[in-house]
Amino acid sequence: MIELNNVHFTYGCHPVLDGISLHVHEGEVVGITGPNGAGKSTLLYIILGLLKPQSGEVKILGVPVNRFREWHRIGYVSQRATLFNRSYPATVFEVVLSGRAALRGMFRFFGRGDKRCAEEALERVNMLSWRNTPISALSGGQQQRVMIARALAVKPRILVMDEPTNGVDAANLADLARLLKDLRSDGVTMLLVSHEPEWLSSLASRRVCLDRKICSCHCHDYPGELLWRECTQSREEKISLDCADSLVRG
Numbered sequence: 001m002i003e004l005n006n007v008h009f010t011y012g013c014h015p016v017l018d019g020i021s022l023h024v025h026e027g028e029v030v031g032i033t034g035p036n037g038a039g040k041s042t043l044l045y046i047i048l049g050l051l052k053p054q055s056g057e058v059k060i061l062g063v064p065v066n067r068f069r070e071w072h073r074i075g076y077v078s079q080r081a082t083l084f085n086r087s088y089p090a091t092v093f094e095v096v097l098s099g100r101a102a103l104r105g106m107f108r109f110f111g112r113g114d115k116r117c118a119e120e121a122l123e124r125v126n127m128l129s130w131r132n133t134p135i136s137a138l139s140g141g142q143q144q145r146v147m148i149a150r151a152l153a154v155k156p157r158i159l160v161m162d163e164p165t166n167g168v169d170a171a172n173l174a175d176l177a178r179l180l181k182d183l184r185s186d187g188v189t190m191l192l193v194s195h196e197p198e199w200l201s202s203l204a205s206r207r208v209c210l211d212r213k214i215c216s217c218h219c220h221d222y223p224g225e226l227l228w229r230e231c232t233q234s235r236e237e238k239i240s241l242d243c244a245d246s247l248v249r250g
């Protein structure tokens with residue numbers, strides 16, 4: 001679904017990503033952690049085609065990212081999703097509905113189906129009762145949930161989230177984890193950046209630690225810490241590796 005091979009990226013002369021290889025398979029949930037400035041958001045921008053790496057290969061759904069056109073299949077929640085100016089004029093419902101523009105095109109009218117999808121998405125994040133409230137009148141955590149609904153409004157096959165837990169309180173954190181587990185059961189592939197390793201572990205089949213390079217990787221079906229080379233293997237390869245390992249150990 002998402003494939004990065006030996007990706008290098010620098011901002012000017014400041015190297016940020018150094019030879020990243022990562023394959024995210026269909027239905028998989030991969031969590032990315034790492035210190036501030038490690039290059040996590042930059043990696044997501046590259047996957048979303050917003051930044052071009054100096055070298056390496058990026059493919060989305062098997063298509064090189066520069067030729068990929070089906071962006072409506074990808075839901076994205078940015079790290080700065082909650083920076084609405086006090087005078088921002090849109091309501092919660094309008095913000096979520098605007099997510100459907102990726103499917104419809106910017107200058108087409110939204111139909112009944114679009115509105116239903118926006119309502120369903122708001123319901124999934126427990127924000128439907130706020131539909132007519134100006135987005136700027138919500139708290140940071142509530143705005144974050146609305147932006148998640150906006151990403152869900154296109155019924156994405158791949159969901160990319162940069163620190164979705166930002167500003168979300170404990171009760172809603174549990175709700176958010178439940179929502180993402182439901183999406184995982186629906187087969188949505190997810191790439192989640194978070195500074196909360198425990199929250200990530202409850203969701204992700206693979207947790208990757210990034211700091212310019214992929215330093216380590218933890219898998220549910222392959223406990224312990226893996227080197228980055230093993231981390232880029234497919235789930236099936238890992239399971240056979242695991243079996244071979246237990247055969248050797250008797």
Ligand SMILES: Nc1ncnc2c1ncn2[C@@H]1O[C@H](COP(=O)(O)OP(=O)(O)OP(=O)(O)O)[C@@H](O)[C@H]1O
Nearest residue numbers: 011014016034035036037038039040041042043079
């Ligand atoms: N537009 C830019 N121009 C120059 N350098 C940048 C730019 N954006 C980010 N950087 C630098 O690139 C590095 C990686 O930034 P990035 O935002 O990808 O890190 P991150 O892992 O997401 O950090 P955080 O956990 O703090 O969100 C940082 O050192 C940052 O200062």
